[in-house]
Amino acid sequence: MKFKIVMIVPLLMGNFLSFAQEKSYVQQIEGTKLFFSMQAIPAGEFLMGSKKGKADEQPVHKVKLDAFWMGTYELTWDLYEPFLYKDYEVSHSIGAVPVNVDAVTRPTKPYLDMTFGMGKENHPALAMTHYNAIQYCKWLYARTGVFYRLPTEAEWEYACRAGSQQEYAFGEDEASLGDYAWFKENSGGKTHPVGQKKPNQWGIYDLYGNVGEWTYDQYAPDFYAGQPGKTMINPVAAPAKLYAHVIRGGSYDDIPKDLRSAARLASDPAWKQLDPQIPKSNWWFPEAPFIGMRLVRPVKTPSKAEINAYYDQPVIADY
Numbered sequence: 001m002k003f004k005i006v007m008i009v010p011l012l013m014g015n016f017l018s019f020a021q022e023k024s025y026v027q028q029i030e031g032t033k034l035f036f037s038m039q040a041i042p043a044g045e046f047l048m049g050s051k052k053g054k055a056d057e058q059p060v061h062k063v064k065l066d067a068f069w070m071g072t073y074e075l076t077w078d079l080y081e082p083f084l085y086k087d088y089e090v091s092h093s094i095g096a097v098p099v100n101v102d103a104v105t106r107p108t109k110p111y112l113d114m115t116f117g118m119g120k121e122n123h124p125a126l127a128m129t130h131y132n133a134i135q136y137c138k139w140l141y142a143r144t145g146v147f148y149r150l151p152t153e154a155e156w157e158y159a160c161r162a163g164s165q166q167e168y169a170f171g172e173d174e175a176s177l178g179d180y181a182w183f184k185e186n187s188g189g190k191t192h193p194v195g196q197k198k199p200n201q202w203g204i205y206d207l208y209g210n211v212g213e214w215t216y217d218q219y220a221p222d223f224y225a226g227q228p229g230k231t232m233i234n235p236v237a238a239p240a241k242l243y244a245h246v247i248r249g250g251s252y253d254d255i256p257k258d259l260r261s262a263a264r265l266a267s268d269p270a271w272k273q274l275d276p277q278i279p280k281s282n283w284w285f286p287e288a289p290f291i292g293m294r295l296v297r298p299v300k301t302p303s304k305a306e307i308n309a310y311y312d313q314p315v316i317a318d319y
Contacts, residue, residue: 045064
């Protein structure tokens with residue numbers, strides 16, 4: 001299936017301010033004691049994909065991206081649970097929960113322990129759907145007034161590579177992977193607290209392993225072939241269907257080849273096979289404890305209408 005190449009407009013990137021003045025920063029979640037850090041990612045060009053990889057990683061092609069910020073760490077349960085449960089949010093709030101925050105639709109309570117016994121404090125939040133991840137960003141916007149979103153697939157790979165064109169940001173040698181990632185060989189079959197391994201060259205942790213990370217893009221195996229020989233500028237496969245979306249980075253349960261900078265994974269409806277609801281939940285993947293998320297922020301804030309369009313897309317019923 002062919003997908004039209006869609007260039008990112010102000011909703012996703014915009015005409016950026018001079019990034020030379022932008023720095024990494026810490027975001028306080030207003031009205032709470034919670035905070036998280038964001039790394040400044042410079043504008044630039046890179047070669048996306050891998051000649052050594054699977055067919056959906058080819059052809060290798062030039063991509064040009066504007067600057068952005070990306071979460072230093074994968075989103076943790078500590079930051080995610082105030083969105084999931086109002087009582088948890090109240091207990092972590094300084095004063096009453098604002099009306100605009102309370103108006104954001106929260107996920108249905110999961111019928112399983114969504115940590116799957118792997119740990120909660122400083123561990124990556126997991127098993128949320130693509131829709132759930134975007135709604136968390138909406139809640140965060142209501143709390144902070146700052147537009148956060150999912151990374152595009154190109155942004156994710158660019159930030160992961162951090163200037164490297166080798167299979168991993170640290171080089172070609174899989175033997176070094178254990179210094180940077182929790183994966184099948186060293187994880188013990190579970191997630192670990194974020195930030196325990198080495199960061200990449202741009203100061204971002206756990207891009208390889210621990211949990212795979214949602215991107216905004218619809219998955220299309222032939223998306224890279226859309227404009228052969230041309231530089232793709234801020235590309236995104238704008239999602240219009242429930243399946244499949246792109247997940248990057250590999251997880252605690254993956255082997256090294258699935259943690260490469262260019263490796264792609266497509267979401268699968270089988271990840272809801274255990275869900276007894278009809279239709280299936282819009283919020284959870286009970287058979288995908290290997291999926292998490294990481295935040296991105298564009299330098300130039302989109303208009304209010306564009307922000308609403310990003311957060312308020314119609315819910316697509318699952319099957």
